[in-house]
Amino acid sequence: MRIAVAMSGGVDSSVAALLLAESGHEVVGLSMQLWDHSSESGRTGRCCTLDDLSDARRVAWALDIPHYVANLEEEFRDDVVRPFVASYLAGETPIPCSACNSKVKFATLWDRARAMGCEAVATGHYARVEKDPGTGRPALRKGADREKDQSYFLYDLTEEQLAAVLFPVGSLTKAEVRAHARRANLPTADKEESQEICFVPTGTRAGEFVQAAAPSLGLALPALPGVVENARGERLGGHDGHFRFTVGQRRGIGVASAERLYVVSIDPAANRVVVGAANEIESREAEVADVKLRSVDATGGPFRADVRVRHRAPEVPATVFPRADGTARVVFDRPVRAVAPGQSCVFYRGDLVLGGGVLRSGPRSR
């Protein structure tokens, strides 16, 4: 079977390609050029830098497979970076990886793969796809390595996308992946992980990126300075842009106070950041938009789920009340800290992904 493997230049996708090639498939490597880093000098180790493309190419040489680089800079700018900046300017803390996966990476990967005559696509994500024995539809599950699980970023892949994708490292641990890479002498075997947002230069905060990028994307920045207040509307200080803050943030608020202060909410229209005590950032409920549900028993009415509101955050048992308009209300069994609008909210049952959506600001109850 001819399979297109998305090769980022990291060890996980390198091993994905390795394992498929070793099991006799005709593997075609495909890297995606998403963002032009050329204006940033001396940045290394981030997604889709020229060094990463070069690493992917070296792995392809080692595996003796054809390797191509697709230029998706325009799609990435329009479908990922612009919404990312717009979301920050709307007072949210966006997570660009989900949109990147569903709208750019997997969409294009499948598009290019079909054009290249491939029957399947593969990536180096730590997640698993299994056919649901009851419905025959593909079910998304967490990766076997719970520390590395990336299902949180994949919840909104479409069923067509899931049906065509292979996650060869999804059933392995990171240690096993590294061992495979070393065994095969892959040049990426000991490469360090990229964790942060790939298009924000290392050492740069997201807020700085938003400020620098907004004008070229045609997005207006708020008038400066803004105001820091408490919930009673008392002015505690100023700030240089609400988009530099995220709900739940404690450090860098810039307001002297006897008690620890946290960002409770962000009001972009007034460029106002509301801060408060630890108990004020706890929520019993959350509003979710753009809800995608993939598991049959979750489509009828309210359902129970373990809910994750942040990458790596512990799951919290909750009841999800989906509405016909694609939104949902999530009622947690216990208070959850720092529910930040813009982050993904993913519903699990065990290791099965039931669906998810995007957190919106909504009614809060303490």
Add this chain to the structure above:
Amino acid sequence: MIYLDNNASTSLDPEVREAMTAALDLYGNPSSVHSAGRRARRAIEEARDEVARLIGSRPEEVFFTSGGTEANSLAIFGTVSGRSGRVVTSAAEHPSVRAPVERLAESGVETVAVRPGADGSLDAGAVVDAVTPATILVTIMAANNEYGGLYPVSGIASGLRGRGVPFHTDAVQAAGRVPIDVAAWGVDLLSLSAHKIHGPKGAGALYVRRGVPLEAHTPGGGQEKKIRAGTENTVGIVGFGVAARLARERLAREAAGIARLRDRLEHGLIETIPGTRVVGVEAPRLPNTTAILFEGVSGEALLFRLDLEGVAVSVGSACSSGTLAPSPAVLSLGFTREQAKGVVRFSLSCQTTEAEIASVLALVPRVVADARAVRAPAPCRPDA
């Protein structure tokens, strides 16, 4: 492999290879007085004679460079030579002209880029009209690399006659594909590259009409009459000389055959695949080039697939990341970015065969159908 990317580079002709292999032993410095040096000098000057013959110039008007890019750079910076004023160019130039012109613009030179028409032709009158008394250089390519459009070099030259404006043309794609006669064309400077005419990489030349002032940009040992210092690339220049001779000898004999194969490919693709059109089909074009727009298909995806199937073509132009961006030349004809991304260039050579074209005609419709069959699953739709 079926190689249809001859505008990017061509295979080394066996006769060129043979001459270059022999020239590897011409180790003497061509500037040296002893016999080893004189042997190398003679080989270089014989090559210069051949390059001059290809373009109808005198040998002493041919200056060897490392290739087309350096020839263009030397022509542009050497002519402008730090002066201010206006430079007139086209919007469809190769990056090796576009980038030097952009650099001039940054240093305060006024630059005007005349766009070809939507049909792919460039209006000589529009170029001449853009020339003012302040104009210090006109640089217009003879043949476009992306879709093969031939620009009216001699028409522009007649319009410029008597106005004292130096006229440079990048003839890298024209050489070996259409006759070049610098006297009949009336150009002052003309760039050539060896590897586009079955010669080696790393060798090119700039024709500079006698009496046209040009400032050297590589000071040094005074080679190439102080225009381009540096010990000559004897092996490359020898290969260039042989390639130039072969190009001249073959041109009359083979251009018609290449054009016939190109037309067969072009008509075959247009007739069998819906939603296709030829870029610049109405304009005068190189006989070996066709750029085809496949509506609703990523040219990049077609390129990848055709490579997997053993056919080499090209799309767009290389960008900073080494990946491909829509061709500026195609965009300059008024195509949208989306359309420009669906343009694939097929460029033939004298080595392209009837059977190869037949194979490509059998393959491409199937490949395009695959690419169109399933566009990406619509993103962001609820599954349930």
